[in-house]
Amino acid sequence: MADLSIAVRQVEGVSVLLPAGFINAHTVREFEEALENLVQNGHYTILLNCKDLNYISSAGLGAIMGLIETVREHDGDILLSNLQDNVFAIFDTLGFTQLYRVFGNEDQALAAATPERKG
C-alpha cells in the first residue's frame, strides 16, 4: 500500500479531497500539491474527508495553514469531516477546531458548504 494516496472529486462546487494513509514530512509534498492544484484551478471551497487518514503530523497541518488565508480571501474555505480520533486530537489540541469547521460526515460538511443544497 502506498504511504499516501489522494482522490479528488467535485460535488456541487465543492472539491472533496480524500487522503488515504498518512501525512508526514515524507508524504506532505504530495498533499501540498493536491491542495495547490485545486487553488490554482480556482477551486477555493475544499472539503478534506479524512475517513481514511490514519495520522497527520505538523507537516500536514502546515500545508493546510499555508492555504487557509488564500481560500478565504476568495470567499472559499477548508472544511474537515470524518476525522479519526487521533487526527481530531491533533487538531483539537492545537485549537484548530476553532479555525476550521469540523463535521462528523461528508454530507453534513457539504450541506454547510452549500446551504442551498439542503435548504
Add this chain to the structure above:
Amino acid sequence: MAAKMDHAQFKLVIPSQTRYLNLVTGLAKRASLVAGLDDAAAAKVSIAVDEAVTNVILHAYHGEGEHTVELELRFTEQALEIHILHSGQGIRSDQMVLPDPKEYIKHPRKGGLGLLLMSRFMDEVQFKADEASGRNECCLIKKIS
C-alpha cells in the same frame, strides 16, 4: 510467567531519511501499548516521535540522508522513555520556544507546531547535549498512569 519489564530497553538505528518515519511511528505506537498505555495515548506518543525524528532529519541534519538517528526505548513501571540521539545540530531545552496556539490561529503560517505537539502529547520533553560524545538527545517521557 511474564517477563519482568523493569528497565527493559532496546535500540533502533535508522538512516536520517523521512521514508523511515512511518516505521518509527509504528514502533512507537506498539511500544506504547506494550508499556501499558491505551490506544489514544499510544497515538499521541507516535505523533510526538514523528515530530522529534522529523526535526532531527530536517533541522539537525538539514535534510541530509547519510546520517543516522538512534532511538532508545526504555520501559519502566512508571513510564515509557524514548531517547532520540543524533550527531547533528542540537537545541537545548531553554531554546525551545513554543508558539501560542491562540496567536497562531490568528496569524496562520507554516511551521512551528511540532514542538508544541510534542510538549502537549508527552509528559516531559527534554533536550540534552553530550559534549564528550558530541551527540545531542531529545528525550520524550510518557508516564504510565
